Amino acid sequence: MTEQGATRLLTARPLSGRVLILEPPDSGAIAQLRAAAPAEAELSAWTFDVRHAPFATLFENSALSATLDARFDVALVYLPKGKARQRLVLDLAARALLPGGELRVVGGKREGIRSIRGAVAERFEQTLEITSGAHAQCVVARAPVLRSVGNPLSMEAYASEASLPVPGEPLTCVWFPGVYGADKLDEGSALLLATLAPEFERGLWDGARRVLDVGCGSGVLGAFLARALRSRPLATEEVSVDLVDVDALAVCAARATLDRNGLTGSGVSVWGSDVYSAVRERYDAIVSNPPFHDGVGTSYDAAQRLIREAPTHLRPMGRLVLVANAFLPYRDALDAAFGAHRVLAETPRFRVYEGVRRS
Numbered sequence: 001m002t003e004q005g006a007t008r009l010l011t012a013r014p015l016s017g018r019v020l021i022l023e024p025p026d027s028g029a030i031a032q033l034r035a036a037a038p039a040e041a042e043l044s045a046w047t048f049d050v051r052h053a054p055f056a057t058l059f060e061n062s063a064l065s066a067t068l069d070a071r072f073d074v075a076l077v078y079l080p081k082g083k084a085r086q087r088l089v090l091d092l093a094a095r096a097l098l099p100g101g102e103l104r105v106v107g108g109k110r111e112g113i114r115s116i117r118g119a120v121a122e123r124f125e126q127t128l129e130i131t132s133g134a135h136a137q138c139v140v141a142r143a144p145v146l147r148s149v150g151n152p153l154s155m156e157a158y159a160s161e162a163s164l165p166v167p168g169e170p171l172t173c174v175w176f177p178g179v180y181g182a183d184k185l186d187e188g189s190a191l192l193l194a195t196l197a198p199e200f201e202r203g204l205w206d207g208a209r210r211v212l213d214v215g216c217g218s219g220v221l222g223a224f225l226a227r228a229l230r231s232r233p234l235a236t237e238e239v240s241v242d243l244v245d246v247d248a249l250a251v252c253a254a255r256a257t258l259d260r261n262g263l264t265g266s267g268v269s270v271w272g273s274d275v276y277s278a279v280r281e282r283y284d285a286i287v288s289n290p291p292f293h294d295g296v297g298t299s300y301d302a303a304q305r306l307i308r309e310a311p312t313h314l315r316p317m318g319r320l321v322l323v324a325n326a327f328l329p330y331r332d333a334l335d336a337a338f339g340a341h342r343v344l345a346e347t348p349r350f351r352v353y354e355g356v357r358r359s
């Protein structure tokens with residue numbers, strides 16, 4: 001689905017009044033919609049992606065009920081990936097529209113637009129039309145039905161949690177629709193934690209004061225590290241554990257996970273960042289199970305940046321420890337960034353890599 005194609009489908013019918021754009025793919029999409037709308041139309045945009053925060057309101061937990069509430073004439077939705085996130089976004093659109101308001105949801109066949117009609121019909125009284133473009137469709141509906149979510153809308157209604165078997169006591173992990181780390185521990189993350197846990201026992205982490213979890217998802221790695229660092233027998237100084245993710249709902253989930261495990265408080269922070277874009281400190285260790293997908297496609301970009309820029313975010317002798325599918329091509333990037341790397345653990349499917357900043 002091209003951006004122009006999506007805009008064409010979304011603006012095939014005239015736009016007017018208060019228009020809400022949900023999950024725009026970037027600022028270009030908003031500019032195209034602005035150009036296609038009459039001057040008097042009032043456009044607002046919401047996103048979960050912190051990379052888009054400069055041009056759309058970042059949709060965080062606290063903002064949910066304040067900015068919603070039957071204010072919009074039209075909601076233009078770029079269908080996100082994953083059924084659960086799609087349903088959440090449709091709920092938000094239904095919630096945001098005036099009683100007779102109109103939904104337009106555009107998506108590619110790869111995002112699953114063809115199977116969205118049922119979910120739209122559950123939330124809107126009338127489906128008006130379905131138009132198709134190259135590899136994309138736009139479903140238009142009107143009149144949101146009474147919302148199934150509570151009033152005021154709270155993210156709690158969408159939270160799920162599970163007890164995950166990490167080394168030591170299990171951790172209760174919370175997630176929201178579309179947040180990575182559902183009801184079971186990722187196999188790669190399990191290998192990473194099984195590699196790190198004995199290091200704590202051997203005292204290898206005794207000198208660590210600042211630790212960063214990049215791409216924290218529901219926060220399982222950061223929560224494990226916060227607990228392990230706090231329970232070191234010889235730890236005297238304050239430690240700080242920072243967790244970042246590009247997805248605002250992952251940030252909410254990780255905060256909830258830390259809270260559920262009694263790990264909130266001084267020294268533990270979670271915020272939105274595109275890899276290191278909002279990271280200012282230097283760390284003794286950076287730990288990650290990095291993404292290799294961006295939207296619906298495979299992308300090594302975030303993982304490559306994680307590795308390439310790691311030395312500038314590490315103190316001397318600080319280490320990057322990451323887990324990845326064994327087939328992913330990270331060895332060269334680690335050698336280029338650190339001069340060398342080690343494989344700390346390996347299974348047929350996953351590898352745990354380490355790079356150390358030597359100077």
Ligand SMILES: C[S@@+](CC[C@H](N)C(=O)[O-])C[C@H]1O[C@@H](n2cnc3c(N)ncnc32)[C@H](O)[C@@H]1O
Pocket residue numbers: 179180181186189214215216217218219220221244245246247250273274275276288289290291292302
């Ligand atoms: C494989 S998941 C790992 C989640 C969690 N650490 C775990 O072990 O279960 C990768 C995470 O990276 C996040 N992510 C994707 N692109 C990112 C980026 N550019 N910057 C920061 N995080 C990103 C995703 O939202 C996802 O939560």
